[in-house]
Amino acid sequence: MIPRKVIIRGAGDLATGVAHRLWNSGFSVVMLELPDPLVVRRTVSFASAVYENSITVESVTAKLCPQADQIDQYFDQNIIPVMVDPDGSILLKEKPPVLIDAVMSKNNTLTRIDQAELVIGLGPGFKVGKDVHAIVETERGHNLGKVIYSGQAAPNTGKPGVIGGYSSERLLRAPHSGCFEPKKNIGDIVIAGDTVALVGSTEIKTAIDGMVRGMLHPKIKVEGGTKVGDIDPRGNKIDCHLISDKARAVGGGVLEAILHRYFK
Numbered sequence: 001m002i003p004r005k006v007i008i009r010g011a012g013d014l015a016t017g018v019a020h021r022l023w024n025s026g027f028s029v030v031m032l033e034l035p036d037p038l039v040v041r042r043t044v045s046f047a048s049a050v051y052e053n054s055i056t057v058e059s060v061t062a063k064l065c066p067q068a069d070q071i072d073q074y075f076d077q078n079i080i081p082v083m084v085d086p087d088g089s090i091l092l093k094e095k096p097p098v099l100i101d102a103v104m105s106k107n108n109t110l111t112r113i114d115q116a117e118l119v120i121g122l123g124p125g126f127k128v129g130k131d132v133h134a135i136v137e138t139e140r141g142h143n144l145g146k147v148i149y150s151g152q153a154a155p156n157t158g159k160p161g162v163i164g165g166y167s168s169e170r171l172l173r174a175p176h177s178g179c180f181e182p183k184k185n186i187g188d189i190v191i192a193g194d195t196v197a198l199v200g201s202t203e204i205k206t207a208i209d210g211m212v213r214g215m216l217h218p219k220i221k222v223e224g225g226t227k228v229g230d231i232d233p234r235g236n237k238i239d240c241h242l243i244s245d246k247a248r249a250v251g252g253g254v255l256e257a258i259l260h261r262y263f264k
């Protein structure tokens with residue numbers, strides 16, 4: 001029998017794509033986040049519930065859940081609970097059926113294969129049989145969303161995927177440590193050279209034309225080099241309120257991995 005409860009560590013845009021797919025497939029999903037998540041694609045990330053109390057992404061609502069004993073109440077209201085419990089110290093005391101590591105840190109520091117009946121990792125940083133039971137590939141290309149049952153995912157290249165002919169140029173990074181303040185909103189159209197945010201008094205300018213697809217929450221303290229925003233060169237051709245094709249593919253891979261474990 002397939003268990004319904006799934007715990008997802010992380011609630012960024014990829015994790016949200018996974019949660020959305022599983023929720024609509026009948027699973028009861030709980031998401032774990034940091035107290036101050038560095039979430040860029042805020043309009044499609046259930047992590048935004050930490051700042052805004054609740055968020056709806058494509059008709060599915062997630063809400064900040066302060067206590068573990070309220071989780072079932074959230075399920076009864078058809079709401080995904082998001083808890084501030086990044087290391088799982090609250091919810092992983094009792095071994096859950098399914099645990100998904102969607103932190104996307106590139107290096108596994110928290111997840112162990114014995115923490116759940118089925119442990120799934122997203123992307124690089126995990127080894128099947130040592131850290132997790134299965135991995136879902138997150139690198140764009142032919143194998144995106146593929147479930148890996150032996151070995152590891154493709155290594156981290158350090159470069160974002162190419163969209164509209166641009167890779168690293170799409171990203172906005174903090175020039176130094178300080179308080180982040182956006183000057184453009186997600187969904188705004190910008191041209192190269194526009195000031196889109198500040199860190200302290202230092203301006204961050206976009207290198208390309210496009211749509212602001214992501215931006216950190218205002219007033220967050222960031223370190224130098226932190227990803228603070230994302231410009232999509234496709235402009236109005238994309239919708240910044242919809243789950244990405246990448247997140248949907250990864251969500252499908254996770255669903256396959258769960259069915260494979262309980263149907264084989």
